[in-house]
Amino acid sequence: MGLLSVEGVIAGYSAADEILKGVSLAVEAGEIVAILGPNGAGKSTLLKSIAGLIRPKRGKVSFAGERIDGLAPRQVSARGLAFVPQEQNIFPRLSVLENLEMGGYVDPAGAQRRIPALLQRFPMLAEKRRQAARTLSGGQRQVLAMAMALMVEPKLLLLDEPSAGLSPIAAERLFATVSGINADGIAIIMVEQNALEALSIAKRSYILVDGRNSRSGISAELAADPEVRRVFLGG
Amino acid sequence: MQEIAQLLINGIVSGTILAVPAIGFTAIYAVLRFPNFAVASHATVGAFAGYVANASLGLPAPVAVLAGFAVAGVVGVASDQLALRPLRPSGALASAIASVALMIALENVLRFVFGNDLRGFDLPIMRDWRFGGLRVGPQQLQNLGMAVAAMTALFLFLAFARTGKAMRAVADNPALADIKGIDPERMARLASFIGMGLAGAGGVLLGLDTSIDPLTGFRAILAIFAAAVVGGLGSIPGAVVGALTVGIAEELSLVAFQPAYRTAVGFVAILIVLTVRPRGLLGERAY
Numbered sequence: 001m002g003l004l005s006v007e008g009v010i011a012g013y014s015a016a017d018e019i020l021k022g023v024s025l026a027v028e029a030g031e032i033v034a035i036l037g038p039n040g041a042g043k044s045t046l047l048k049s050i051a052g053l054i055r056p057k058r059g060k061v062s063f064a065g066e067r068i069d070g071l072a073p074r075q076v077s078a079r080g081l082a083f084v085p086q087e088q089n090i091f092p093r094l095s096v097l098e099n100l101e102m103g104g105y106v107d108p109a110g111a112q113r114r115i116p117a118l119l120q121r122f123p124m125l126a127e128k129r130r131q132a133a134r135t136l137s138g139g140q141r142q143v144l145a146m147a148m149a150l151m152v153e154p155k156l157l158l159l160d161e162p163s164a165g166l167s168p169i170a171a172e173r174l175f176a177t178v179s180g181i182n183a184d185g186i187a188i189i190m191v192e193q194n195a196l197e198a199l200s201i202a203k204r205s206y207i208l209v210d211g212r213n214s215r216s217g218i219s220a221e222l223a224a225d226p227e228v229r230r231v232f233l234g235g
Numbered sequence: 236m237q238e239i240a241q242l243l244i245n246g247i248v249s250g251t252i253l254a255v256p257a258i259g260f261t262a263i264y265a266v267l268r269f270p271n272f273a274v275a276s277h278a279t280v281g282a283f284a285g286y287v288a289n290a291s292l293g294l295p296a297p298v299a300v301l302a303g304f305a306v307a308g309v310v311g312v313a314s315d316q317l318a319l320r321p322l323r324p325s326g327a328l329a330s331a332i333a334s335v336a337l338m339i340a341l342e343n344v345l346r347f348v349f350g351n352d353l354r355g356f357d358l359p360i361m362r363d364w365r366f367g368g369l370r371v372g373p374q375q376l377q378n379l380g381m382a383v384a385a386m387t388a389l390f391l392f393l394a395f396a397r398t399g400k401a402m403r404a405v406a407d408n409p410a411l412a413d414i415k416g417i418d419p420e421r422m423a424r425l426a427s428f429i430g431m432g433l434a435g436a437g438g439v440l441l442g443l444d445t446s447i448d449p450l451t452g453f454r455a456i457l458a459i460f461a462a463a464v465v466g467g468l469g470s471i472p473g474a475v476v477g478a479l480t481v482g483i484a485e486e487l488s489l490v491a492f493q494p495a496y497r498t499a500v501g502f503v504a505i506l507i508v509l510t511v512r513p514r515g516l517l518g519e520r521a522y
Binding site for chain 1: 397400401403404407408410411412413414415416417418
């Protein structure tokens, strides 16, 4: 039994709307899985359905052997599954330190223990801990968002386009951070537009097209596939 | 010059008292995202609770303020759950309109129970203090002190308590707060309790300064709303700055206009702010 299993999920933002038309995927403990595909394929919708922000109309989402579809986001989070949205993923008017505290809101005693470790791991956050989070750059905000997610010691991290809007250097640093988090044994599902980078750090990948599974497999094999290269990697 | 200095002192005192219900109004707006005009009737509920504590039970003014806070806070949570919460899915406008209806209903409940008469708190008669030709009443200063204490307590709660920080987080980014495990409904109840409690405490402070009747809060709502808009809706420091601005402007208007026109200052303040700086003096977004 894998860590996460998604089976035939149909979901959308309204009753008449079906963005996901029967998507399935599986994630094993400790691996990085990339979700790729063109705009509108349903990648972010899939993450939101797993995180409890969208209730699937049909299908099943199970985490560590327990059904989680239909649970509220905070109930999903409490089970060790942390979601980092693409945008608005920090509390801009709270300080960096307060953002970390809120990241660990469900476990206040544990949060006080984890904050020093996270500040040591991300020295930039330690340096700016008293500043309002809105003063951070785009890359720094993504690091803060991931650090907030780590405050609950998740088993699985869901990252929605973490490199969107970042400079190439900032994106490179961010992917290094993602690999570092995974090295601690935390499984990661990453939705990315930067397909080459995502394929290079993910063990396995899924390609979605129009709300359905299109291709899936070992990332290195997908990256070498001529059709995948032509359609999704620009040659 | 001396007249202006006296008006400034009066404006600072009345602005500080006005800041208490204005903070309540803006705190509810920050968390629940609609202007809850029932703050007016909760100020009156608090004023009558404080009156009962002071005039009927013989308790001192600071205890009356606490009683006003507690009773208005509890009524605020109950009325929000019964009358406003079911309308939240229909949007901010529906909730705002319902809050006007709630304000009228609560006012009439008070009218039914207490009647229409003006009532005064049971306070010792004390001579004003005079210095350099300026006058300050001891009760005015005590009211000022209680208003500052209420605001300080709120600031400390929001800055240092875990629940206070969670409330600010919900105001900042409600979707993310939900993901992080902060229960939005619990925070909504807390915001209603604190916001309406502060309105109630403000109602007692207004009553200690003058007298009370079922329209005490209604007469203050324009100034409360103006203070919140001038400071920036949703910004608690903004509400304090806005209240001081409106309080001082109301007093200074007496230099040029009849007292009857004093309430127009709130309208003018809203008009100027919405024209020149729609997000308010300390607000971060325009509404």
